[in-house]
Amino acid sequence: MQSQPDFSAFSGIRAITLDLDDTLWPIWPTIERAERVLLQWLHTHAPATAQALQTAEAVRAVRNEIGSLRPDLAHDLNGLRRESIRLALTRAGDDHTLAEAAFEAFFAERQRVELFEDVLPALEFLAARWPIVALSNGTADVHVVGLGKFFHASVSAHRVGFAKPDARIFDLAAKAAGVPAHSVLHIGDDAMLDVKAAMDAGMLAVWVNRSGVEWPHEGATPHATVASLAQLCEGLSTKA
Template structure:
């Protein structure tokens, strides 16, 4: 693997990019970029099980715990490939399958999903997320681009975004270049004038590069870059470091 970009290198590269005037908009991943996703999902799945225990106890007993809830969610991906880009649809159908297998009313899938989805919006932002959103949105139009199903307005950060695009609504997902191009269109600029920021090396960094954008890989865990031969344009360890590089100086 190639050596990681140092903090000084990342900051200087960002400064040069900002001074060049080539950045006119930001596209931004949500899950694991602005908040950790799996603690959020685990809590939402626990809420779902509690709701099922009250309204469909047979299904709750059949599922047992959140590990089984998650396993069923993965099973439905194979059963319903048409929903691969629709996380809400996959979750809803996994609940419906569990209800059907337990002999409960499958129509309960709708209110059960509503309980899960409400809990899924209760995220805990990383410490650097809100300051970064405030910094970025004061300087550029910011578009959320997520394969997940978080709603930035329900989460409470919608005021920082020009637009929010989700795979569930768009019917396509990262790394599809069309999804990135839709973000650029929502921001009102060409893809080459967008700086995309995200935590996933393939979905975010490589996807943005393939779409003709400037790619920032947010590597909070400081892990090795996994794709030999193709390096992200910029690697940062935090959103604070990103903003440091993009600040006026």
């Protein structure tokens, strides 16, 4: 059972950095739906490739091979997906130039997210008080998903070439907000990539622990742990 969060450290925050996937929406239902759309597209335009990618294991094998062949794409999930499709098309004897159109079918569906119910009220609350910078290892675009009005800026691993937990991406996000790292509160669901990494980068950090699991790391613990963004906003309302 989670203890009552302590918000006493947050009186001096001047900006928010905010994770996206699994903090604002569940990511795996989104990815699974986008992969189904991709497969349907391939059935229509490249049936031999669709047949070769019928199973999750086949998709994973191609993805892993591209990961080995193209280490330069390690932090570019769009690039990995696009080149995986290209490799699958080539091997199946389909037109490899279809990779771009196939990827666009996947990517359009990947931007259709279903927000957790507490997200819109939380974004309204946070954006009225602090500049918010989206900080993500994923490929969602806050403007495309319809949340752009809440965000001051966006920093994504596939654009900058390094990913959380690298301290450089947190530093870029603080600079995008125009404040020093120690004045930033990072909010995210991943104990390592979001919370521990943000603290290591000199930020304050809140762990959004919707499932109520135990903190997995020894040493420093989150400045606060919340079960929802609603609980976070309720606590921050006394510090704003």
